Amino acid sequence: MTQLYPLVALVTCADDFYRDPDDLVVQQALSRLGVHVDLVCWNDPTYQWERPSLVVVRSVRDYNRQRGAFLHWARRVARQALLLNPLPLLEWNTQRWYLRDLAAQGIPVVPTHWVKPTTAAPPSLAHLLAERGWQEAIIKPVIATGPTGLRLVTRAQESLNQGQAHLDASLAHGAAMMVQPFLPEGEQSVMAICGQITHAVHAPCQLTEEEDEVRNTVAVPLQRDYVAFARDILSRLPPTLFARVDLLRDTTGRLRLSELHLVAPRLCFQCSSAACERLARALSRLARQPSLWRQGSGLSGVEGELLERHSSVVSHVVVG
Secondary structure: OOOOOOEEEEEEOHHHOOOOHHHHHHHHHHHHOOOEEEEEEOOOOOOOOOOOOEEEEEEOOOHHHOHHHHHHHHHHHHOOOEEEOOHHHHHHHOOOOHHHHHHHOOOOEOOOEEEOOOOOOOOOHHHHHHHHOOOEEEEEEOOOOOOOOOEEEEOOHHHHHHHHHHHHHHHHOOOOEEEEEOOOOOEEEEEEEOOEEEEEEEEOOOOOOOOOHHHHOEEEOEEHHHHHHHHHHHHOOOOOOEEEEEEEEOOOOOEEEEEEEOOOOOOOHHHOHHHHHHHHHHHHHHHHOHHHEEOOOEEOHHHHHHHHHHOOOOOOOEEO
16 A cells, blocks of 8 residues: 555554653654654554554563564564564564673673573572672563563572572473672663664663653763763664663673663653654654665665764763
8 A cells, every 4th residue: 555645653562552751752753744653552453564664663562471472463564564673683682582692792791690491490599699699689581571570589588488489480480580680779771763872861770560760760971981882782783773772880880781672662752852853853764765774774875864964963972
């Protein structure tokens, strides 16, 4: 079906339908640029995915509950329209195993003990914390979004018992798990739009879904070491439409990667309207001419240069 106007589908889920603040401001920015927007749930059986020229996977924060169905949907849509971020990144980034891949490439990642459900005997948390010298640890599912399934464990016996029960039950239900040291200072997240670092935010460690991540997030100046770290990671990936790199410092002060979000990141546009404008202009161009996206180079040629000039207002205050 040929559209008489550029149409972008911003893909969300039932939990975030017309609730995600990033989606709403991008929708408004695209409307000002003359682009029609459908905000639609990925598993909406009535939507005709051949209609939009561009499908942007945004706030799909329920994929962890049905990852197989989500990726089946993504593969089908990728055959009908330009899907961003690209399908290979969606497949790779929907499991936290990607941290092992990056660690193997020399990226400093938060130390992690991985546990597969096929493990003969679940590890003893008490022994693990003692062996690693961790006073506190976080138990996470390998497939999850946000704080879903997190459990904080200390060396107190009651906490260890509860954490062990949580770990054992998760493994028994077939979930791969990971255990990391708990670093309470919180993360600094560096955002990138079309490969360009745009802004950074700080948020305290979120341990429950009830905590308001958006309200607790504050803008912070871009710092050279954080920017360099984020650029190093992004340089190892295919082109991305957007990315969020969560970093923190360990007890020695060394920067480490906590998470890399390419599927449903909170981009915190309340902290940078310029970053929102940059994304909207990129989507506007791609909606009108999807062939501008090149799997090897993202937005290419003259159009990429135009985007850079239009986005010159993006803050690049970098401190030492």
